[in-house]
Amino acid sequence: MSTGQTPKQIGSLSFGLMDPEEYREMSATKVITADTYDDDGFPIDMGLMDPRLGVIDPGLECKTCGKHSGSCNGHFGHIELAAPVIHVGFQKLIRRLLRGTCRECSRLLLTEEEADEFRDRLDKTRSLGEDLGDVTKAAIRRARKASNCPHCGETQYDIQHEKPTTYYEVQDVLSAEYSERIAAAMEGRPVGDEEEGEVDREPMGPMELAEETGIDSSRIQEILSSEFRPTEEDRESLEQALDVDLTEEDMNKLMASDIRDWFEDIPDRDIETLGIDADKSRPEWIILTVLPVPPVTARPSITLDNGQRSEDDLTHKLVDIIRINQRFMENREAGAPQLIIEDLWELLQYHVTTFMDNEISGTPPARHRSGRPLKTLSQRLKGKEGRFRGSLSGKRVNFSARTVISPDPTLSLNEVGVPDRVASEMTQTMNVNARNLQDARRYVANGPETHPGANYVRRPDGRRLKVTEKNCEELAEKVDPGWEVSRHLIDGDVVIFNRQPSLHRMSIMAHEVVVMPYKTFRLNTVVCPPYNADFDGDEMNMHALQNEEARAEARVLMRVQEQILSPRFGENIIGAIQDHISGMYLLTHDNPQFNETQALDLLRATSVEGLPEPDGTDDDGIDYWTGRSVFSELLPDDLNMEFEGTLGEPVVIEDGQLVEGTIAEDEVGEFGGEIVDTVTKVYGNTRSRVFINEVATLAMRSIMHFGISVGIDDESVDSEAEDRIQEAIDSAYERVQELIETYETGELESLPGRTTDETLEMKVMQTLGRARDSAGDIADERLDEDNPAVVMARSGARASMLNLTQMSACVGQQAVRGERINRGYEDRTLSHYKKNDLSADAHGFVESSYRQGLNPQEFFFHAMGGREGLVDTAVRTSKSGYLQRRLINALSELESQYDGTVRDTSDTVVQFEFGEDGTSTTQVAHDEENPIEVEDIAARVMNAEFADEAERESFLKGDTLQTNLSEHQDTWRTGGAVPEVESDD
Amino acid sequence: MVDVSQHELVPEHSVVSDSELDDVLDEYDIERTDLPKIKRTDAAVPDDAEVGDVLEIVRDSRTTDRAVVYRLVIQ
Numbered sequence A: 001m002s003t004g005q006t007p008k009q010i011g012s013l014s015f016g017l018m019d020p021e022e023y024r025e026m027s028a029t030k031v032i033t034a035d036t037y038d039d040d041g042f043p044i045d046m047g048l049m050d051p052r053l054g055v056i057d058p059g060l061e062c063k064t065c066g067k068h069s070g071s072c073n074g075h076f077g078h079i080e081l082a083a084p085v086i087h088v089g090f091q092k093l094i095r096r097l098l099r100g101t102c103r104e105c106s107r108l109l110l111t112e113e114e115a116d117e118f119r120d121r122l123d124k125t126r127s128l129g130e131d132l133g134d135v136t137k138a139a140i141r142r143a144r145k146a147s148n149c150p151h152c153g154e155t156q157y158d159i160q161h162e163k164p165t166t167y168y169e170v171q172d173v174l175s176a177e178y179s180e181r182i183a184a185a186m187e188g189r190p191v192g193d194e195e196e197g198e199v200d201r202e203p204m205g206p207m208e209l210a211e212e213t214g215i216d217s218s219r220i221q222e223i224l225s226s227e228f229r230p231t232e233e234d235r236e237s238l239e240q241a242l243d244v245d246l247t248e249e250d251m252n253k254l255m256a257s258d259i260r261d262w263f264e265d266i267p268d269r270d271i272e273t274l275g276i277d278a279d280k281s282r283p284e285w286i287i288l289t290v291l292p293v294p295p296v297t298a299r300p301s302i303t304l305d306n307g308q309r310s311e312d313d314l315t316h317k318l319v320d321i322i323r324i325n326q327r328f329m330e331n332r333e334a335g336a337p338q339l340i341i342e343d344l345w346e347l348l349q350y351h352v353t354t355f356m357d358n359e360i361s362g363t364p365p366a367r368h369r370s371g372r373p374l375k376t377l378s379q380r381l382k383g384k385e386g387r388f389r390g391s392l393s394g395k396r397v398n399f400s401a402r403t404v405i406s407p408d409p410t411l412s413l414n415e416v417g418v419p420d421r422v423a424s425e426m427t428q429t430m431n432v433n434a435r436n437l438q439d440a441r442r443y444v445a446n447g448p449e450t451h452p453g454a455n456y457v458r459r460p461d462g463r464r465l466k467v468t469e470k471n472c473e474e475l476a477e478k479v480d481p482g483w484e485v486s487r488h489l490i491d492g493d494v495v496i497f498n499r500q501p502s503l504h505r506m507s508i509m510a511h512e513v514v515v516m517p518y519k520t521f522r523l524n525t526v527v528c529p530p531y532n533a534d535f536d537g538d539e540m541n542m543h544a545l546q547n548e549e550a551r552a553e554a555r556v557l558m559r560v561q562e563q564i565l566s567p568r569f570g571e572n573i574i575g576a577i578q579d580h581i582s583g584m585y586l587l588t589h590d591n592p593q594f595n596e597t598q599a600l601d602l603l604r605a606t607s608v609e610g611l612p613e614p615d616g617t618d619d620d621g622i623d624y625w626t627g628r629s630v631f632s633e634l635l636p637d638d639l640n641m642e643f644e645g646t647l648g649e650p651v652v653i654e655d656g657q658l659v660e661g662t663i664a665e666d667e668v669g670e671f672g673g674e675i676v677d678t679v680t681k682v683y684g685n686t687r688s689r690v691f692i693n694e695v696a697t698l699a700m701r702s703i704m705h706f707g708i709s710v711g712i713d714d715e716s717v718d719s720e721a722e723d724r725i726q727e728a729i730d731s732a733y734e735r736v737q738e739l740i741e742t743y744e745t746g747e748l749e750s751l752p753g754r755t756t757d758e759t760l761e762m763k764v765m766q767t768l769g770r771a772r773d774s775a776g777d778i779a780d781e782r783l784d785e786d787n788p789a790v791v792m793a794r795s796g797a798r799a800s801m802l803n804l805t806q807m808s809a810c811v812g813q814q815a816v817r818g819e820r821i822n823r824g825y826e827d828r829t830l831s832h833y834k835k836n837d838l839s840a841d842a843h844g845f846v847e848s849s850y851r852q853g854l855n856p857q858e859f860f861f862h863a864m865g866g867r868e869g870l871v872d873t874a875v876r877t878s879k880s881g882y883l884q885r886r887l888i889n890a891l892s893e894l895e896s897q898y899d900g901t902v903r904d905t906s907d908t909v910v911q912f913e914f915g916e917d918g919t920s921t922t923q924v925a926h927d928e929e930n931p932i933e934v935e936d937i938a939a940r941v942m943n944a945e946f947a948d949e950a951e952r953e954s955f956l957k958g959d960t961l962q963t964n965l966s967e968h969q970d971t972w973r974t975g976g977a978v979p980e981v982e983s984d985d
Numbered sequence B: 001m002v003d004v005s006q007h008e009l010v011p012e013h014s015v016v017s018d019s020e021l022d023d024v025l026d027e028y029d030i031e032r033t034d035l036p037k038i039k040r041t042d043a044a045v046p047d048d049a050e051v052g053d054v055l056e057i058v059r060d061s062r063t064t065d066r067a068v069v070y071r072l073v074i075q
């Protein structure tokens, strides 16, 4: 560490409230003036910029610790608040405590037994590591039910919370208009806001009333004339006798000081029942009497160009607080009326509230003079750009670059093309020694602008010098062993390459640098699938590694070739894509023949150095090689495979020779191409990298040899086929019409579990679907095997036969939410149709093919279906992104331990063995036909490991001799206690 | 009523005896509460299991033949 201090381990962290006394103790100064600087620009003593709060101006000395800016972290001050205020962060806790404790004796409104029960439940939840909130919430809920205190008997009132910081006690008190109400009730009139005739009440005379209630009749007269307020008892009996409500709700506001007094009396034991450690957090500390003032280093002021100082938002807020605080004190001392005091109190509360959080609903945010809301404490922490997500979890880093990507099929999949201007900006540190001295001098001599150059050097005495065009020659002479040279990136350096969103391990891989001209990062197209990259403007990030350990780790663990097998499904995620697959298909499908020049041209970019024996001679007596034997040159010599390939035909490889079959997607493709997968698992990642690179280059040569291009005529069919397609569609229309007629006559039999409406819809969809398929089949027959679009679809390179038939025969039914299109106007989809028209074309059946073009209605329906697709993907990506974030946050701390278990940071076991089998998906291959034979594997490992039976036995017995023991071993074992030694005297 | 414990996809759940449990906890150097949990109301939990018991769950595994997992019964 640069601080030169020994690292220390954190034993534990505890979160709690802070004692106001502690605020005062740690405070460097009390802050009493709202002013910051005097006329000469010096900070005012006991002001918000008091030099004891830390220094920000370079050169000045901190008055508290004596350090200079940079090394002084700053010191807190404090403001003595004129009256207690509520801390907004604790609004809910305050509400809960008020509701759960007695208004008189402040004890928790639970009997001893209930409290014991909740304490037990707390202990249990704590040991299970679950959320304590559930238990404490349940305790408060129970306590709130008590209408009287179980300890002192006091009646409890409901507490109402008006957000954010006002609390009321709701009491039922005698209504102010009690006499009117009683009089009305005695005459049998409706009382208060009762409706006429709502309550039916017999009129009652004063004598009768006196008799019923037992109240003296003269007293009743007094009550009726408002001369005497009825007592609680009298009120109740009057209410009962007259069937009337004489009370009204009275909201009694609880001032912060009342709440503080209330909380002070809550006993420690009751606090603990609510899951709060009373030693660390007393509830009265929630109500602030002292406000800590953050050090100036946390709210530095900036000097604008015109020399004016601009203060931080927090400082502005603190100024407001101090001003109001002072006015409050002055007014109170001057004996101002209660109303004014209360107003000022509320204003102080507002400023303290917005100082902590300026985005509270129901409170207007405090604003800057310009109208911009102030960024106060909570706003610094919250959200994407906040301290947690923005500054701590994610930071901007040095030695990184970002630019557009573009393809380069001549690179190896392990490589990345780095623009020279990036390479000369990002550096690697060379420790100069006798062996690399010449190189180091050459780099320095090249200067910072010529490519393999250097930007900085560090002399053995630690001084860092910038290499410039002027001093480079001179500096190069001086470079000697012991110096450090920051040289440019050169070919072969390892860098980390990344494309967001980084959804899986393969989104960040290590590549080897190839320095290139121009401005884009270049990559081999076979790494597009793991990054999910394309070249329509995608940008990627590159990070240059800065120490040997990182470089070694990246090379061994992160290089692209190490990621060929995906941990998700255990098969290769890197392989041939798109044109590679079309190319391989063209090369191997009909097993075409090539003469020597052609064959050599196909293999020219691979490591194959000579052609094998020719496969035969053609009619002109010229040697030829077949496509399959050209491809076989790329295979390992002893590879043997047999499986069903992409076309459903067998693919046979014997001794590294493709004997039969076509090479396409299922053979060499990106997601589980059989040959790539097998080569990787049997011959290793390096051989597989070579294989994939060469398949890609061979395929490119091959596709260039044959040529592949698609035009609109490739999708047209002859007029005879067009007629047949029309026939198929027409007959489907007829059948749909028949279905509709049977439906309308009520003769349509409904399918089990369906209504007739649903049945009709299903049958219509079925009929039209079949019509599309048969139209497709007709078109399919007419499309030649060598039609380029067919080649792409059949080989699995891109598109499907369905896409092709939509182009050449019939687009088919458009659907929204899996149904025919039913929305739009009343009882019809468009105003072009009659109401309740159930026919195919009124509900989105597109009869045309894409090549013919769609009519306006068809086009509209097609757009409806298309839009649903777009909306779906948009919604899916945002939802899955959030889900991903939450999953990663939940799982990021899980770690597989040396004992094989997977645990979280609190040592809770999540899995007893990684994946419950302790195996890596990429290291294990099995399927229905080849199950894993654990016994066989163990035997094979044992046999390979031990020369003979005896050696094996001795290993299994486990009595290996330890040769690396210390002579002090025994003293360690007894935990340092030295065994007693007999004294010899 | 269907007894799910007899279903072929439900692995065998059995209560672990105290001595066996001590061995397990020793092996992993953990407390009982560090184990993964299972609710008492889970249909796969055997009837004689009580809250606080530990279950041994033996699953078939294609890769390791047998995968053994322990869970603490809660609630």
Ligand SMILES: [Mg+2]
Pocket: A533, A534, A535, A536, A537, A538
């Ligand atoms: Mg893109």
Ligand SMILES: [Zn+2]
Pocket: A053, A054, A055, A062, A063, A064, A065, A066, A067, A072, A073, A074, A075
């Ligand atoms: Zn200081």
Ligand SMILES: [Zn+2]
Pocket: A102, A103, A104, A105, A106, A107, A149, A150, A151, A152, A153, A154
């Ligand atoms: Zn009480």
